[in-house]
Amino acid sequence: MKTCPYCRMRISPKAVKCPFCQTEFSSEEVSDGKRENRKRTERYLFLILIAAGVGIWWLSQPGNVESLANYSANHDAGASAH
Numbered sequence: 587m588k589t590c591p592y593c594r595m596r597i598s599p600k601a602v603k604c605p606f607c608q609t610e611f612s613s614e615e616v617s618d619g620k621r622e623n624r625k626r627t628e629r630y631l632f633l634i635l636i637a638a639g640v641g642i643w644w645l646s647q648p649g650n651v652e653s654l655a656n657y658s659a660n661h662d663a664g665a666s667a668h
Contacts, residue, residue, distance in 0.1 A: 588622050591615065599623035 587596045593607035599620050603610045644650055 587626075588618070 588599045588601075589595070590597055590604040590607060590609065592609045593604060595604065595606040597604055597606070599622060601611070
């Protein structure tokens, strides 16, 4: 998503015309929207990689997998008792 420079509404990065205020964008403004979208995608990928790295690190620590398995077994046993 990008922001219309005129009405400040969030619109598609590929939009050549704002659906709200009907302002047409120059090719430079359309390129800016695509660039903004690419940067946002890169930020999301970076956060996903960080989260995956933390998850892998946590699972590699001694005892974490076993405690997770014990929690899951206890939780499943408690759910079937009801």
